[in-house]
Amino acid sequence: MAAYLARVYVSLKPTVNDPQGNTIADGLRSLGFGEVGGVRAGKYIEVRLTAASAEEARGRIDAMCDKLLANPIIETYRFEVEDQPGG
Amino acid sequence: MHWAVLVFPGTWSDHDCHHVLKNVLGQEAGLVWHRESDLSSYDAIVLPGGFSYGDYLRCGAIARFSPVMDAVRREAERGKLVIGICNGFQILCEAGLLPGVLVRNDSTQFRCEPTNLRIETTATPFTSAGKPGQVIEVPISHGEGNYYADPSTLARLNAEDRVAFRYCGAAGEVTVAANPNGSIENIAGILNEQRNVLGMMPHPERASEALMGSAGGLVIWQSMIESATKAGAPA
Numbered sequence: 552m553a554a555y556l557a558r559v560y561v562s563l564k565p566t567v568n569d570p571q572g573n574t575i576a577d578g579l580r581s582l583g584f585g586e587v588g589g590v591r592a593g594k595y596i597e598v599r600l601t602a603a604s605a606e607e608a609r610g611r612i613d614a615m616c617d618k619l620l621a622n623p624i625i626e627t628y629r630f631e632v633e634d635q636p637g638g
Numbered sequence: 639m640h641w642a643v644l645v646f647p648g649t650w651s652d653h654d655c656h657h658v659l660k661n662v663l664g665q666e667a668g669l670v671w672h673r674e675s676d677l678s679s680y681d682a683i684v685l686p687g688g689f690s691y692g693d694y695l696r697c698g699a700i701a702r703f704s705p706v707m708d709a710v711r712r713e714a715e716r717g718k719l720v721i722g723i724c725n726g727f728q729i730l731c732e733a734g735l736l737p738g739v740l741v742r743n744d745s746t747q748f749r750c751e752p753t754n755l756r757i758e759t760t761a762t763p764f765t766s767a768g769k770p771g772q773v774i775e776v777p778i779s780h781g782e783g784n785y786y787a788d789p790s791t792l793a794r795l796n797a798e799d800r801v802a803f804r805y806c807g808a809a810g811e812v813t814v815a816a817n818p819n820g821s822i823e824n825i826a827g828i829l830n831e832q833r834n835v836l837g838m839m840p841h842p843e844r845a846s847e848a849l850m851g852s853a854g855g856l857v858i859w860q861s862m863i864e865s866a867t868k869a870g871a872p873a
Contacts, residue, residue, distance in 0.1 A: 567786060568820065570746045594695075622696055622732070624739045625786060 552601040554635040555608040561621045561628045562593040596620055599635065608632045639863060639871040641667040642680040644710075644726075646701045650688035651723065651843060658846040659684075663859055672704035681871035682719040682862055683710055685726025687779065687841060697740060697782050698728035707733055717869070719763055719862050720835045724780055727827075727837030736830055736837045737795070738787035740780075744820025748781040752852065753818055753840055755803040755826050756810045762802060762829055763865030764836045767857050773810045774854035776840040778818055783839035785821040785828070795828055802836055803827040 563569050569591050576590040598615065602608035609632050621628040641659050645652045652669055659667040670677070677683060691700035701707070707729075714720050714735060722730040730736045743749060757765050757772045768774070787795065795801055803826040807816045817824045819839070827838030842855025867873045 567741065568744060568784075570742050570744050570820075574746050619695070619699065622699070622739055624788065625741060 552603060554599065554601050554637075555605060555632050556635050557598040557600065557608065557612045557630050557632045559596040559598060559612065559616060559620055559628060559630040560593060561596065561616075561626050563591060564625055564627055567625045593626075605632055605634065639665060639681040639866050639873065640679065641665055641682050641684060642670045642677050643667055643684045643686060644672060644706055645669050645686075646672045646688070646690035646704060646729075648689040648692055649686055649725070651686035651841065652688070654841075654843045655684050655686045655723070658843045658859065662846055662856075663863065665863070670706065672701070672706045675705045675709055677706070677709040677713050680713070680718070681866050682721070683713060685710070685720070685722040685729055686843070687724030687726060690725055690729065693725075693782075696732065698725060698730075698732040701725075701729045702733035711735065714830070714832075714835050717832065717834050719866055721764065721858070721862070722835075722837040723841055723843065724778075724783070724839055727839055728782070730835065730837045735835050736828060737791045738785055738828070740782050740839070741784045741786050742782050743780070743784050743818070745818075748779075749783075749818045750777070750779040751818065752777045753826070754806050754808055754810075754816065755840060755854075756806040756812065757857075758801045758804055759799045761799060762833050762836070762861075764829075764858050764861050765802060766865055767861040771810055772857075773806060773808065774845075774857060775852040776842055776845045776855045777852075778840045779844075780819070780839055783819045783821065785825045785839070787822060792822060795825075796823075798831070800829040800831070800833070801825055801827070802829055803838060803840070
């Protein structure tokens with residue numbers, strides 16, 4: 552077994568309103584960043600796991616996203632898996 | 639009849655629900671810790687409001703893995719009445735017992751205030767003692783009560799008469815101004831397909847005594863008692 556680090560990014564679907572992102576955008580504009588066209592706020596999650604291969608780790612992370620880390624009704628996700636030498 | 643009021647780590651409305659059931663309505667009610675795995679001796683189940691597991695990840699997302707949720711699913715399948723209030727509604731959605739999801743209020747504010755609800759259907763064990771179109775005053779208390787469902791789910795809820803309550807004005811008018819959180823089509827409460835599971839964001843347990851400023855929530859408890867006893871639960 553090898554150790555892996557997954558970086559998971561969870562985002563609201565474009566069709567879902569994001570009041571948090573809108574509020575951040577307003578805050579940035581009021582700080583003088585008038586160039587801000589929009590902000591979407593999401594979640595960033597790191598998962599450390601062991602697996603026989605990077606491919607297996609990706610499969611497991613995908614299942615974790617489907618079952619818990621993201622709500623498929625409102626969110627989408629993507630992730631990167633990297634080797635963690637020495638675990 | 640015998641009520642189970644579920645308690646998750648972070649639940650805060652359990653004692654309010656228990657008080658109303660026991661002291662206002664004279665019901666037998668017990669507080670049930672979330673590690674319990676058998677609810678077969680109860681006639682109805684309440685998932686109260688609060689912040690189960692600190693709302694970590696998403697509201698209700700972690701509570702759905704508590705052992706008691708398997709028991710809730712089992713009793714719901716047997717036709718027992720299940721009511722989820724506020725965080726309880728969020729848990730039922732995350733658990734897949736109700737469709738859709740509650741997201742952040744469009745105002746970004748935590749809103750704690752009285753709301754008017756229009757009873758959209760009385761063909762449910764939760765509203766059978768009410769009148770269609772009746773307006774009841776029940777308070778909300780949430781930051782994430784903005785009901786969202788995709789268009790096909792929404793169409794199905796409407797077609798199957800599964801919207802129990804909508805936020806409205808004092809005369810029952812469903813308007814944007816009466817919508818406290820941005821919920822799609824002013825939805826405040828919905829039913830499952832079998833109509834024995836209700837989720838609602840407003841708190842009927844906080845509006846069940848004149849002393850509390852409104853007894854508008856009583857009709858929900860009374861409907862449940864009438865429906866369950868008619869179906870064979872002991873009075």
